Amino acid sequence: MGMDQIPVKDVTPRSKSGGESVETYDLYAKREHIYVKYYKGLFKNLRTAAGFMMLAMFFGFSWLQWDGRQAVLFDLPxxxxxxxxxxxxxxxxxLLSWLLIILAFLLxxxxxxxxxxxxxxxxxxFVWTWFFIWAERITEGDRNKRMKLDKAPWSREKFLRKTAKHALWLVIAIATSxxxxxxxxxxxxxxxxVFAWNLGPWETWWLGFFAVATYGNAGWLREQVCIYMCPYARFQSVMFDQDTLVISYDEKRGEHRGSRKKGSDYKAQGLGDCIDCGNCVHVCPVGIDIRDGLQYECVACxxxxxxxxxxxxxxxxxxxxxxxxxxxxxxxxxxKLFRPRLIGYFAVLMVMIIAFGYTLVSRVPLEVDVLRDRGQLFTRTPDGLIENSYTLKLANKEQRDHRYRITVTGLDGIQMVxxxxxxxxxxxxxxxxxxxxINPKWLSRPNYEIHFRVEALDGEGISLETExxxxxPTSGL
Structure with a gap:
């Protein structure tokens, strides 16, 4: 690791064997459920606002109408x-490929x-994980109540609370699908x-798949998706440097940790500002202790x-x-705010955004493909003219009818019949x-480049040219 990178600490537990420290990796350890404590604060408000905006866009965009049709619709058939x-x-x-590349560079x-x-x-x-944690809290209570409820034997109250939680999870998962x-x-x-159960096999499969995936990922797997399934958690530390803005614990100010009475002279006791209350761990959705240093599990929430x-x-x-x-x-x-790697990413990102925007603005809603008749190179008509046959594939990419004119240029004397x-x-x-x-007298060689031009006749300025x-015949034929 280069000297300009932030050290990411490995907090994997170690065991002693023969007096030596040995790293242990239990690949099949049972997942310990993380009980996230309710809290308030500035960053929670920012995250809630961002999450609400994403949920509103996800659930709302499909209901918007545009020119009598659904505004956002991927019509695969x-x-x-x-x-x-x-x-x-x-x-x-x-264009989609370029958009994904732009988003990657933005990331x-x-x-x-x-x-x-x-x-x-x-x-x-994580937007859906916090959504599910909210459903868990309003049905089973805050952190301590949930821990106590899970340890308690089954009772009528426990059954009702668990049923309410999973029912709410299922409602959210089904609505998401x-x-x-x-x-x-x-x-x-x-x-x-859906309510009439009048669905085809394709719709039934995907509705069921995404409902199960949402229920499983946000309800059960949660941080496991980020830690073990998402590749971003693995390579993001390589992109950090010592000027990257990250969440950190001020060890110089906080150590040594310890409880104390409010207003006491804790400095005289050799204590730092950290009272070792554990709240920073209890609210963490991935269950880490940020005081151990930067860890790849941290999602910077x-x-x-x-x-x-x-x-x-x-x-x-x-x-x-x-x-x-x-x-x-x-x-x-x-x-250092301005550093070569950051400037480089920004420059490349701006160039790609400008090029992508220009491509979208200058995009012609017309597709033209020309296919020559490959069965024969040319034919000679009874009048002695040389004839070539083509098939033009025209795709009208707009949502209204057009009438197009086809013209040919590039060879004197050529006519469209x-x-x-x-x-x-x-x-x-x-x-x-x-x-x-064309009359053979206009031909001095056997091969010519010609251009087909297709333009709309309704004054829209829609035109496209392809060669x-x-x-x-060869000369002298």
Whole structure:
């Protein structure tokens, strides 16, 4: 690891064997349930606002209407992907690739600058995990009540509380699956069909799959998805450096830990500001102790900061014992905001965003492919003219009908003997046979580059040009 990277501490328990320290890895250890304590604070409010916005977008976008259709609909059977006023086709999948690359670089940029903010505030896994934790708290109580309830023998109260929790989890999971499938099957038709149980096999399978996946991931697996299944947790530490903004415990200020009375001269007792209350651990959704140092399990949600600041306020100590900071700042050095790697990510990100935006703005809602008749290079008509045959595939990518004119350039004397104007319905893909003829006197060589131009006749400025070849006889034939 380079000297400019933050050391990520390994807190794996070690056992003694023959007087030597031996690392132990129990790959089949039973998961210990994490009881997250309820708390309040600034970062919780920020995370709640971000989570609410994501939930509102996820559950709400599929219900929006645009020009008489669903605003966001991925119509797989018709190979049309509607995103508000724009319709994308399979031929536009290169745009999707570029979008994913842009999002990847955005993630890299944010990680170098401020750590795992995506995980803590916007990752769907944790947005739904906090949603399920909320359902758990309102049905079974806060942390201590849930721990006591799990240890207690089965009773009527325990049965009712557990049933209420799982029922609420199932409602959230089913609503999530319906909302997700609603982006692929019109949701205004899907919801009535769900309640009438009038579903096809495709819809039934995916509704069941995403309901089970949501229930399992957010209800049972939770932090296990982030720790063991998500690759981001494994490589994010490589992207950190000593100027990356991460959640850290100020060891110089906090040690030595220990309980004390409020207002006592704890400095004289050799104690630091940490009263060792354990609240920073109790509120952590992944169950780590941030006082052990930076760990790859940390999702930078800020829960430990809120919990610690609350204790600091109660003890009349200054806030910030646990805070967002950098390794350099903790050591008393100056944090370097502008550094080569961060500037590089930002520059590449801006170039890609500008190029992607220009491509979207200049995108022509028309697709033209030209296929030559490969059965024969050319034919000679009874009038002695040389003829080539083509098939033009025209795709109208807009959601309204157009009439297009087809013209050919690039070779003097060439004529189109088939219809030059064709109507194409909204969202349709049609095959247009085209025959071109020319007098042999215009041909001085056997191969010419020609250009087909297709333009809309309704004044929309929609036009596209593509090239092909015109084949004739050899000279002297």
């Amino acid at each position: 018709n190979r049309q992907f509607h995103v508000f006023g724009t319709t994308f086709w399979p031929q536009d999948f290169m 890299f940029f944010v990680t170098v600058f401020a750590g795992r903010l995506w995980c803590g505030y916007a990752c769907p896994q 319906i909302a997700f499938v609603g982006y692929f099957s019109p949701i205004r038709e899907l919801v009535p069909n 800020g829960a430990c900061i809120d919990a610690c600041d609350d204790i600091m306020d109660r003890m009349n100590y200054p806030r910030g014992l646990i805070r967002y900071t950098t390794e350099h700042a903790l050591e008393g050095n100056r944090t 088939t219809a030059s104007e064709v109507p194409v319905s909204a969202g349709d893909l049609i095959d247009v046979p085209v025959r071109l003829q 092909s070849r015109f084949i004739g």
